Amino acid sequence: MVRCAVIGGWRKMVDCDWWLRGSGMYIHYQWSHLCCRHFDFLSDSDLLLCSMADVSSLVSEGQNSHIVVCTHCESRVLSPQSATLLKKSYPLPMPTQPKNQLSTLTEDLSEWWVVDDMFTFDNIGFSHSVGSTKYLVCADCERGPVGWHDNNTRKSYVALTRVKHA
Incomplete structure (x- = not known):
């Protein structure tokens, strides 16, 4: 929902x-x-x-069945069958933040493409570390964050709502 x-x-x-x-x-x-x-x-x-359409049309055998691209510049982020679907709530910073805001505004997102190896990406940018997290942005237009990377587990998570599926 x-x-x-x-x-x-x-x-x-x-x-x-x-x-x-x-x-x-x-x-x-x-x-x-x-x-x-x-x-x-x-x-x-x-x-x-x-209501939002079921994500089952984006998944085949537990993995992404479509190419994942940036919503802004159409840059290819992931190839088909390169990430696994995970349903887990996690706060991701909003793409735009108001000026003079003391704390970072986040939104809780619950559907993620999990990428086990950072070299699996076709095109992605990583922020500097914030604690044990790096944020993922489009490597071409540098918009995001589209997801996050856990420095401890070395896994990356791309939010389904922050990317397009072609």
Whole structure:
């Protein structure tokens, strides 16, 4: 399920990085097959639940069945059958942060492509270490984070909602 939060008249697709204003809007986020309709009469405290297509169409034998690409520049991140699906909640920093924010805004994402070896990636960038974590960004456009890398286990995790599947 994908949550749609309403804050001060702005609607944010919590798992999809979309902010919308107004009512009666139709949203279709192609790479996540997300459709939400008719946001009338929502207050700041409302939450609206919308349905998201099952990820089973992206998985074959437990691994990604499609090419994984950057949502912004279409750069290839992973080849088919190179990562395993994991459902686990983990906070990932938001791609954009407000100025003068004292702490990093994060969102809890729950579906990840797990990559066992960093050399499996076709194209990915790593941040400097933050504790035992490095964040993953597109190596071409440097947008992200699209995931994170655990320095202890040496595994990388790419969020399904932060990439496209071609």
